[in-house]
Amino acid sequence: MNSKQTGPQDESFQTGMQIRRGMFGPAGADERYAQTTDFNRPFEEVVTRYCFGDTWSRPGLDRKTRSLITLAALTAMVRPNQVRVHVRGALANGATPEEIREVLLHTAVYAGVPAGVEAFTAAAEVLKEVGAK
Amino acid sequence: MNSKQTGPQDESFQTGMQIRRGMFGPAGADERYAQTTDFNRPFEEVVTRYCFGDTWSRPGLDRKTRSLITLAALTAMVRPNQVRVHVRGALANGATPEEIREVLLHTAVYAGVPAGVEAFTAAAEVLKEVGAK
Amino acid sequence: MNSKQTGPQDESFQTGMQIRRGMFGPAGADERYAQTTDFNRPFEEVVTRYCFGDTWSRPGLDRKTRSLITLAALTAMVRPNQVRVHVRGALANGATPEEIREVLLHTAVYAGVPAGVEAFTAAAEVLKEVGAK
Amino acid sequence: MNSKQTGPQDESFQTGMQIRRGMFGPAGADERYAQTTDFNRPFEEVVTRYCFGDTWSRPGLDRKTRSLITLAALTAMVRPNQVRVHVRGALANGATPEEIREVLLHTAVYAGVPAGVEAFTAAAEVLKEVGAK
Amino acid sequence: MNSKQTGPQDESFQTGMQIRRGMFGPAGADERYAQTTDFNRPFEEVVTRYCFGDTWSRPGLDRKTRSLITLAALTAMVRPNQVRVHVRGALANGATPEEIREVLLHTAVYAGVPAGVEAFTAAAEVLKEVGAK
Amino acid sequence: MNSKQTGPQDESFQTGMQIRRGMFGPAGADERYAQTTDFNRPFEEVVTRYCFGDTWSRPGLDRKTRSLITLAALTAMVRPNQVRVHVRGALANGATPEEIREVLLHTAVYAGVPAGVEAFTAAAEVLKEVGAK
Numbered sequence: 001m002n003s004k005q006t007g008p009q010d011e012s013f014q015t016g017m018q019i020r021r022g023m024f025g026p027a028g029a030d031e032r033y034a035q036t037t038d039f040n041r042p043f044e045e046v047v048t049r050y051c052f053g054d055t056w057s058r059p060g061l062d063r064k065t066r067s068l069i070t071l072a073a074l075t076a077m078v079r080p081n082q083v084r085v086h087v088r089g090a091l092a093n094g095a096t097p098e099e100i101r102e103v104l105l106h107t108a109v110y111a112g113v114p115a116g117v118e119a120f121t122a123a124a125e126v127l128k129e130v131g132a133k
Numbered sequence: 134m135n136s137k138q139t140g141p142q143d144e145s146f147q148t149g150m151q152i153r154r155g156m157f158g159p160a161g162a163d164e165r166y167a168q169t170t171d172f173n174r175p176f177e178e179v180v181t182r183y184c185f186g187d188t189w190s191r192p193g194l195d196r197k198t199r200s201l202i203t204l205a206a207l208t209a210m211v212r213p214n215q216v217r218v219h220v221r222g223a224l225a226n227g228a229t230p231e232e233i234r235e236v237l238l239h240t241a242v243y244a245g246v247p248a249g250v251e252a253f254t255a256a257a258e259v260l261k262e263v264g265a266k
Numbered sequence: 267m268n269s270k271q272t273g274p275q276d277e278s279f280q281t282g283m284q285i286r287r288g289m290f291g292p293a294g295a296d297e298r299y300a301q302t303t304d305f306n307r308p309f310e311e312v313v314t315r316y317c318f319g320d321t322w323s324r325p326g327l328d329r330k331t332r333s334l335i336t337l338a339a340l341t342a343m344v345r346p347n348q349v350r351v352h353v354r355g356a357l358a359n360g361a362t363p364e365e366i367r368e369v370l371l372h373t374a375v376y377a378g379v380p381a382g383v384e385a386f387t388a389a390a391e392v393l394k395e396v397g398a399k
Numbered sequence: 400m401n402s403k404q405t406g407p408q409d410e411s412f413q414t415g416m417q418i419r420r421g422m423f424g425p426a427g428a429d430e431r432y433a434q435t436t437d438f439n440r441p442f443e444e445v446v447t448r449y450c451f452g453d454t455w456s457r458p459g460l461d462r463k464t465r466s467l468i469t470l471a472a473l474t475a476m477v478r479p480n481q482v483r484v485h486v487r488g489a490l491a492n493g494a495t496p497e498e499i500r501e502v503l504l505h506t507a508v509y510a511g512v513p514a515g516v517e518a519f520t521a522a523a524e525v526l527k528e529v530g531a532k
Numbered sequence: 533m534n535s536k537q538t539g540p541q542d543e544s545f546q547t548g549m550q551i552r553r554g555m556f557g558p559a560g561a562d563e564r565y566a567q568t569t570d571f572n573r574p575f576e577e578v579v580t581r582y583c584f585g586d587t588w589s590r591p592g593l594d595r596k597t598r599s600l601i602t603l604a605a606l607t608a609m610v611r612p613n614q615v616r617v618h619v620r621g622a623l624a625n626g627a628t629p630e631e632i633r634e635v636l637l638h639t640a641v642y643a644g645v646p647a648g649v650e651a652f653t654a655a656a657e658v659l660k661e662v663g664a665k
Numbered sequence: 666m667n668s669k670q671t672g673p674q675d676e677s678f679q680t681g682m683q684i685r686r687g688m689f690g691p692a693g694a695d696e697r698y699a700q701t702t703d704f705n706r707p708f709e710e711v712v713t714r715y716c717f718g719d720t721w722s723r724p725g726l727d728r729k730t731r732s733l734i735t736l737a738a739l740t741a742m743v744r745p746n747q748v749r750v751h752v753r754g755a756l757a758n759g760a761t762p763e764e765i766r767e768v769l770l771h772t773a774v775y776a777g778v779p780a781g782v783e784a785f786t787a788a789a790e791v792l793k794e795v796g797a798k
Contacts, residue, residue, distance in 0.1 A: 037789070039762055039766050039785075039788070039789055039792060040766075040785045040789055042766065042770055043766075043769065043770055043773065043781055043785050046582075046586070046770065046773070046781075047778055047781075047782075050242065050578075050582050050586075051242045051778050054578070054582075055238065055239055055242050056239075058235060058238070058239075060231050060232060060234070060235040061201075061232060061235040061236070061239070065198065065201065066239055068194075068198065068201070068202055069201055069202055069204075069205035069236050069239060069240060070205075070239070070243065071202075072202035072203075072205040072206045072209070073205045073206060073208070073209035073240045073243045073244060074209075074243065074779065075206070076205070076206035076207075076209040076210050077209050077210065077243070077244065077743075077777075077779065078476075078478070079743070079779040079783075081779075081782070081783065082243075082779040082782065097438055098193050099193060099194060101193070101438050101439075101441065101442075102191060102193040102194045103194070103202050104442065105188065105191070105441055105442055105445065106188055106189075106191075106194070106199055106202060106203070107202060107206045108378075108442065108445070109183065109184045109188050109378065109379055110203065110206045110207065110210070110215075110378045110379055110380055111206060111210065111378045112374075112375065112376045112377045112378040112381070112476075113375055113376055113446055113450050114376055114473065114476065114478040114480075114481040115378070116442055116445075116446075117446075117480070117481065118478075118480065120438075120439045120442050123438070124436070124438055124439055127438060170390070172363055172367050172386075172389070172390055172393060173367075173386045173390055175367065175371055176367075176370065176371055176374065176382055176386050179371065179374070179382075179449075179453075180379055180382075180383075183445075183449050183453075184379050187445075187449075207380065210344075210378075210380065211609075211611070212344070212380040212384075214380075214383070214384065215380040215383065230571055234571050234572075234574065234575075237575065238574055238575055238578065241575065241578070241777075242777065242778055243777045243778055243779055244777045245609075245773075245774065245775045245776045245777040245780070246579055246583050246774055246775055247606065247609065247611040247613075247614040247775055248777070249575055249578075249579075250579075250613070250614065251611075251613065253571075253572045253575050256571070257569070257571055257572055260571060303656070305629055305633050305652075305655070305656055305659060306633075306652045306656055308633065308637055309633075309636070309637055309640065309648055309652050312637065312640070312648075312715075312719070313645055313648075313649075316508065316711075316715050316719075317508045317645050320711070320715075321504065321505055321508050322505075324501060324504070324505075326497050326498060326500070326501040327467075327498060327501045327502070327505070331464065331467065332505055334460075334464065334467070334468055335467055335468055335470075335471035335502055335505060335506060336471075336505070336509065337468075338468035338469075338471040338472045338475070339471045339472060339474070339475035339506045339509045339510060340475075340509065340646065341472070342471070342472035342473075342475040342476050343475050343476065343509070343510065343610075343644075343646065345610070345646040345650075347646075347649070347650065348509075348646040348649065364459050365459060365460060367459070368457060368459040368460040369460070369468050371454065371457070372454055372455075372457075372460070372465055372468060372469070373468060373472045375449065375450045375454050376469065376472045376473065376476070376481075377472060377476065477742075477744070496704055500703075500704050500705075500707065500708075503708065504707055504708055504711065507644075507708065507711070508644065508645055509644045509645055509646055510644045511640075511641065511642045511643045511644040511647070511742075512641055512642055512712055512716050513642055513739065513742065513744040513746075513747040514644070515708055515711075515712075516712075516746070516747065517744075517746065519704075519705045519708050522704070523702070523704055523705055526704060582774065583774045587770065587771055587774050588771075590767060590770070590771075592763050592764060592766070592767040593733075593764060593767040593768070593771070597730065597733065598771055600726075600730065600733070600734055601733055601734055601736075601737035601768050601771060601772060602737075602771070602775065603734075604734035604735075604737040604738045604741070605737045605738060605740070605741035605772045605775045605776060606741075606775065607738070608737070608738035608739075608741040608742050609741050609742065609775070609776065614775075630725050631725060631726060633725070634723060634725040634726045635726070635734050637720065637723070638720055638721075638723075638726070638731055638734060638735070639734060639738045641715065641716045641720050642735065642738045642739065642742070642747075643738060643742065
């Protein structure tokens, strides 16, 4: 954590990068930022600052609950690439595979069977990769 | 609760109706079912049985957490009519206005500003109606 | 039908207007077009020509089946205003309330419970207005 | 059909599995269920029981019409993976490539050109695989 | 403009409030913020700071072009309430009714006829209210 | 351009094919049409005629602005395959990578972070392929 930092030094960015590191490891945080180009760097900064630095850091809901509602939103909007990312984040935030399953099952009622199929397929791949029981 | 029951007597339906009563009161449960017609009765039965009876009743996530992920999914899909319904349900399941606010704020990051506007408008109306602080 | 015609005289437009008249009556066809302004006239012409004149007129599926798939698509995308319009069109094309109910019930499996709620609410209003049994 | 059965023995599940077999063959029914894990088994059971067992089995619309409205809904929601699955199902239920084309063309009017592109690409792949003329 | 200011004094918020004032007048900026409650104030601050203060203020696209792409996005996602708001904003940013019409017509090709109907209905109401020619 | 023409000879089709050629080269226009089958030819003709021939050709917005609003709509609806196609088209119509970046950044505010991620990933691939600076 006290290794050399990349990116802007303002507080929101630094908080956001720290949360990303905790959820996705260096590969999903500093390393990802280090690979940005002029084209996508402003967007990565917005995501880091606004999404992780200003929102995920808020009190009022713990990180595990934030992971569960994020998975519900991503399942509902049918974003399998992001479901993959946030299944890892949810495990890092202390959610169990059983809780993730319940979020997907529950959300599929509201978003329809195909939304459930996409989310379960994406999540099962990640759980297999990480060797979750 | 020991008043005369309406609707099918199978276990999923009865469990679902009981959960609906607990979250939305008689007006959103038995009375709503009593007013169904041949046109919409099969759908109300599906909702009661599959959504509430078989899904909301599952172990693995408590009811308050199920309310929060439901609100996340409804905010993400921009369903303000259902946000209204489930803000009431979330309060009945023990969620605070602050927790509801955090779910909507958090989900708006993933679903965009207009999705947030619709959900906050709908939720604020209900909170005002019920006199939530 | 041999009253004064409004709008462009090309074949696609005339065919489209005739199909709109058959499904929605004069109020949803010529009268609607007569009330267009410079702002929305090009769009009404596109809808009449491309949607009704070139697509609804195609062989390969009968009009009733086209009504049923239109209702499925509108239910799936959660467009209650258009569900209202096309429930009338479906009845004009020979669909029964029972068939409309089955389309909505079936589609709700794929689009989720809130999509079903919106479509059933919209369709029930129209069926009541037209006195469908 | 009298081979060893997998999965729950309740009527909805058995009916659903039979319909899945008829539409997608053993690979999309019993074999798929046999490969489920604790993570996705409850979802597969919901799909089999609620979607196929309780909904596809209903009277009021024949199976071919149910296939066509399913394809309309999937095209409208832009679910190309599920379009692939249900093009096979539609052929098994007696729909012709021409009818499938008309459903996609018609739905693209309501869902936009990119929705049409995704559905036509997915459906054309399947039709080529199965050698449909 | 030199009247008493409300809200946080950081630069992003102040820039955002100034842009909101310019596009929507005091009623859509300071007055709206003054009416916020504990429930929706954090969201209004996010919108003001992130959406208007940090994004609309960027160089690289002029304000009129930003209005046109905003209307395209809102038409595509079928957000008629926000179309109403941003038709006013687009006029304030120098877009003509003809340009707004072209954005809606063009986007309807990509988002489908019902998306176009919702956007044209919403936009026509605003243009009538403001007496746009 | 004076090579042998394929496809229908009506004016809308020919205009549409010419615009497609200008934006996507022969591979995305005549060659694509030449490879159509009975299954997807009617759809390709609709796209060429209605989308490109009748809409992109309209006065009122220049081609570059049409490319920008198209990218906004596609980002908002999360259609990465089509974002890829239209980043090429936007470059052909004179948009710079910086303008494309601003459209995606701006639209992500309205469509949410995951929509932005998908669009930036798709667009960055194309910009790298074409060697855009």
